[in-house]
Each structure stands twice: as structure tokens, then as C-alpha cells.
Amino acid sequence: MVYSRIVTKKVKETFDAINSGNYQVMLDGLADDFVYHFHGRHALGGHRNTLKSMDAWWQRVGRLLPGANFEIREVLVSGGPWRTRIAVNSKIRGDLPDGTLYENTVLQLMTLRWGKVAEVETLEDLQVLERALSVVAKHGQQEALAEPIEDPGPGSSAPQY
Template structure:
């Protein structure tokens, strides 16, 4: 029963983000957390503060507006004091340069008592990097900006 509840919460979180309400996800983070997006690009990096995560979501939606997230699979193990969640999510959005961005995201989360303590995001970085390169070539310089972290200010 607990695992079904967590799965429903994860689906709800992705539905909220799809609706543009990424703040609900930020509020779901524990006071101490790690949010890591793998790669070496404008959306990569590691964040540990709610403020840095907000700046990251703002950038993500500037670069990839109206992103639609479709949850394909959720795997859950553990109990409220140590829950592990794995997701496979399809990402799709139209871009300002007239092309489409489509990719698959795999996220691995850890939760403790209903709050997220760790997120590790893995995406096909070749597809993402090609998209960011197209956006930068179309004049969106933020597509090649330094990653947003707790230590590096945004451009």
C-alpha cells in the first residue's frame, strides 16, 4: 500500500511539473538534499539548496518551455524512513527554434519520511547536448551557460 501511495505522489509531481508548477517539486525536497543532473552542459551540475534548484528549474523551462513529462515506469523499494524510487520518463517539447526535443530521463530518488533527500538524473546527454547546441546557434546563449550549482552564479 505504501509503495502505491509513493507511486501516485511521483506521478502527481510529474503532472505538476508538466503543468508548469515545478515549485511543488522544490517544496518536496528535504532541508538537506542533493540534486544531481549528469553531464557537462547548461542543465548539468549538483545542487544542495532550494534557491539553486529554483534557478535550475527556471533555466530548464526557459530552454525547454512547455515540457511534457510522461511517466513510463516507477519502481519503489523500502519504507518511509528509507525509500528508493527509480523512474523512466519520456520528455517532449517544442523549442523556440521550431524543432522538437524528445528524450528519455531516468531518475533515481531517495526519500525519508516523505521528503526527497537525493535525486540523480540521467538522460541521453548526446540528444540533450545537440538540442542545447541548436538553441545556442539560434541565439539562446543560456543554452551554453555554465551549470547552475550552489557555488557558481548563473550568467
């Protein structure tokens, strides 16, 4: 119970840091051997497993959805420090260049191993996200239509970032 409260507090502090523009806190929390999967084939989707690709991805998020903020609705924690499972239900909101509001539900499933994030799986309503990326592209930011930033998988020769 105490461990669960500590983990919940750390998750909320990390999202607070991201909301203030400091995504480095999230990068610092990643294990040496991690996997980050954001569902969908779009500019923010893909699989990443290096700090270089995660940094490039966060930079892209900042360019495409500047000022977007997360509101944490619920954090569920299960397990001990050797394998902690976390589910985060949040809302993301931010102004789009056409004056409309981007608002989406974000569900993240994470695995911590000894305090470091080993796995992250991110799910959003892809229709809502892709409409927002389309608005961003129509207002001059063609990167919103780019391929995902991904690390090479089996059979690949080079990272895509």
C-alpha cells in the same frame, strides 16, 4: 504494497504539476539536506543542494525548454518511509525553436526519507540533450551554452547561479 502505491501516485502528481508549469511542488518536496545531481557538464547539468539553486535551475529549464513535458513510463518503489528508493523512467518531449521535436529518455533515481526527497540523480542521453541545447543557442538563447547552476563544493567560495 499500499505505501508503494501512495509514493507512485505522489511521484506522478509531482510530474503532472511540473508539466503544468508548477515546479514549486518539487521544491516543496525536498528535504532540508538534499543533493540533486544531473549528469553532464552542460547548462542543465551539475550538483545542487540549496532551494535557491534549484529554483534558479527550474527557471533556466523553463527558458531553455519551454513547454517540455514528461511522460511517466514506469515508477519503481522499494523500502519503507525511513528510506524509500524510487526509480522513474520517463520521456521528455518539447518543441525546439527550429521546429524540431526534442525527445529524450530520462531516468531518475531518488531517495526519500520520511516523505522528503533527500537525493536525486538524473540521467539523460547527453548527446540528444546537447544537440537540443545547441539548437536553442543557435536561435538566440545563449544561456543554453552556460555553465551548470551549481552550489559550491569543497574548496569553492560562491554559488554559480
